[in-house]
Amino acid sequence: MLSRLAIFALSFLASTVSAAGLPPDPFAPPTGLSQDRLAQYERGRLIFSAHWRPSGTTGPDDFEGLGPLYNRISCASCHNAGGRGRAPDDPSRPFLTALIRIGMREADGTVGPHPHFGTQVQDRAVPGAALESRISLAWEETTGSFADGEEYSLRHPVLTIRPDPGPNAVASIRVAQPVRGLGALEGHEVGFGWKGAQPDLRHQNAAAMSGDMGLTSTLFPEPACPLEEQTCGGGPDEVGDSRLDDLTHFIRLLPALPPHATPNDQEGEKQFKALGCAACHDPSRPAMTDMQLHDMGAGLDDGLPEGDAESFEWRTQPLRGLGTILSRNPKAPLLHDGRARGPAEAILWHGGTAQASADGFKRLPASARNALIRYLEGL
Template identity: 35%
Template sequence: MKNSILGMLLALGIHSTACNNNEDYHPLTAEEGEQYSGGSVTVANATEEAFGFSAPQLTTDQAVDFGVGNSFFRQSWVSAPSSTTARDGLGPFFNAISCAACHFKDGRGRPPGFDGEMATGLLMRLSLPGSDAYGAALVDPVYGHQLQDLAILGQTVKGTYTITYTTITETLADGTVISLQKPTYNINNLGYGSLAPGILISPRVANQTIGLGLLEALDEQTILALADENDANGDGISGRANYVYDVMSGTTVLGRFGWKANQPNIRQQVAAAFVNDMGITSYVFPNEICPPGVDCDAIPNGGSPEISNENLDKVVLYSQTLSVPIRRNFDEQNVLRGKKIFNDINCAACHTPKLQTGNSHAIAALRNQTIRPYTDMLLHDMGDALSDNAPDFLATGNEWRTQPLWGIGLINTVNGHTRLLHDGRAHNVTEAILWHGGEAQQSKEKFKQLTAKEREDLLAFINSL
């Protein structure tokens, strides 16, 4: 399989040599196989379709289900009643009409580029201080835990949001000044009265969906072995696990997905997106979300549930089996120097380079894979500057799950932008690093001390992922 990928890579012209005859020191070398970020679940593609390929070792039935799941992921839902009975039931309140509206080409959303632009994958979570019996954050009694800024014909939109930005600066050791945009979020045009006093607003941008099944296939002990909640080794890094409510099992389990690791598995993540983002009910979340005084039962719907069990499961399988794109320029000297800098300034303490999936996932293609996601799947305190002040199960307002870095260098190719972090405030990798604080403060300060050439090499490495 690797030979075939290498052949395709050569054909694409994105393979490079490890040696550079202009270097005046012993050349660095790549690790064997490190270009295969998803193990055998890797695709040799660096085009705008790079995030949309299936794992290559699916069974025939799984490959068919992948295609059907892809269809339901990409195509739009409509309000009921409709002749398109398999795809009606949108709303009554929603943020998007399809999964792909936020995850375009299975990629990453961004904040609106200007006032009045329709949302392109950014939404507002709402919560109140405290937690319910399951440990989940309390929600606004009228607006729930997410502001849906669209509604079907005949219904009043719950509200809209605007963003204002304040410029702050970071000065690097060589005198380079980087301007950062600090966002402030405002909820406007509320349709059902005021928000509850003390409401907490947490912006969340839609992430790329590559490699999710491989992260689901990691054994729990593999993740927990990376935790160091009390910083026993004294390196200033104290990642810890989130434990969240699994709706189907009725138990509290390890959180893996979402910006604060607040979802236990891909099925619940997908079903939650259907009901919260599009108003589509499923066997996981069978109830519409309506404000008090709005009789959801009196509004036409697409059945109960609105997406059939079989079709939901196919979207789940689709989300589980998206491949990871192969790395580009992985063995060039500037990229390898950047990799060394990445390790030297301790970015790898949270962005763990290499992990091994377990052997028990329901999808055989995801088992026993050596993967390079650059995440530890744990919560880390990222400092006050990135805090949303909104707890989420065990996650505090300052804590976020380490973002996987695989595919980061292709976001611009696939989605036409380079906006990063949980709300897309960073316009590029440099800005994202400079927003880091808390446990990452030391690494940030080391980054600021790098020379321009060292920063260039580090960015070349990160963008090769």
């Protein structure tokens, strides 16, 4: 129990910290939680930020069971401050906040796990375990032009995986999605991840622990380990159900980003509706997504079906909060693999059932295109 004096000292500290102009706590809890729910939120926040250690190592806490193969040692290292990740800008840079999903196309056309990599490439391994792979990413540019003649350039990823996964392998680059405001997206047929493949937040979090960090749980008891090795990992449940519950409680309640401060642009809003954007990014829904899978065309086809999604299908990404992301970086890498440098390129990549929206955008005069971008910057 904290004494009254300690509470006074803490609140004094909090007020001096904000007075010093430090940014607000990105993981601040929503207001009005009961004491029990607040305590569980704080436990979940700790699990999200914890640096997990390999099994059998000693440390100051009990966050143990990392690896043997993994991508990063904590949730927060990819979802920095709860935000989104990016893919490396050139082959010399490591994957820090993005990962690779992978599969193997069989003779009958179906896609199953890859015999060496499984369903995800882990590019890190604990001391003593063999490294599964090395990955690097380059980008190729193609140019095009708007109807008014103004030129644009789009980049698409060229991925190298070592050892060579073979000609029938299919690989998909995924940047970390923002993890804020997700409680409002629960309860739909389409779930979590860029292809909506994880049915609910508990499964999504357990899948992240397993695939991204090599932590087993009752939902994913198999360790992430090189297939050749027989024994690896510290057992079938390194996380524990109560920690998974706490983490899920935290993710469910982590508040959405507030809408960006600039007033929404009326001309831009008109274009947003006229171009059919609102059919999928429905502004009447809390996060501006219909939570459906859509055929996004050949340009965004990654060759990898997942859950109910075909290789060319993606879940409508929420646009609420996009303005705050763009206010920090107007060319923020968007779409599932971060190929779009800002919202205009993201729109230009829309194909399939969203092709008409991209075509309409290309036909607009520059003033109307800019109005639409201003509208997105206000979300």
